[in-house]
Amino acid sequence: MSAPVDTAVASLVGVDKWYGDHQVLDGVDLHVDRGEIVALVGRSGSGKSTILRVLSGLSDDHSGETRVAGRPAVAFQEPRLFPWRTVRQNVSYGLNPSGVTGRAAEQAADATLAEVGLDDKRDAWPATLSGGQAQRAALARALVGEPELLLLDEPFGALDALTRLTMQSLLLDLWRRHGFGVLLVTHDVDEAVALADRVLVLDAGTVTDHVDVDLPRPRDRGTPGFASLRGHLLAALGVH
């Protein structure tokens, strides 16, 4: 399942990882092509977050082959904003690794905040934001450096159902505009089918199944095609 290197923004080939005598990843092969959204679903403890840690460089004691284009951006279920920085300062912090500072960083932050619909909150403190607003700010911080790869770990998992749908549309808008690749970890099979080009199923540290989501966007969750993919994935996850 590995892709030709020039079209992939992320690839893992035969990746193993152990915590002590517990094997958490067992020969993981996966890739994300340029501009592709790949969702990763799996039961709790199957190793999804560990894969994101490997790709984001937070794990250095795995074996196998890892390739990532540029510096991936990461967003988590909790927004993880710095409470002592304003929204704009949190977003411009996302440019630190690229060395952009000062007025240029502020301008880039403001442009990204406008894109996520948060321009009226640029001087606000994180504690004053709603959950959805905080997650918009976290997305802006991840995207301000124009990454080629966005790693998302249950990014909308803590939001109410309506906000979750709004954030899913926002992510698709941003993706269409910028064309970054996405690896999205989610527990929500509907979210995976609604957003992804491909969905991978992880079981006990191994990719055991995958489906190509060949449905036109925007996707209608009420169609037989959607239901069929949902049913396939739920069965692959052992939910009947």
Ligand SMILES: Nc1ncnc2c1ncn2[C@@H]1O[C@H](COP(=O)(O)OP(=O)(O)OP(=O)(O)O)[C@@H](O)[C@H]1O
């Ligand atoms: N720092 C650690 N030390 C020891 N074991 C760990 C550590 N981090 C994760 N694990 C173990 O690795 C396995 C995979 O964890 P991981 O967080 O990748 O799973 P996950 O699929 O993301 O789960 P969830 O859906 O519950 O977030 C689990 O058995 C977990 O207990």
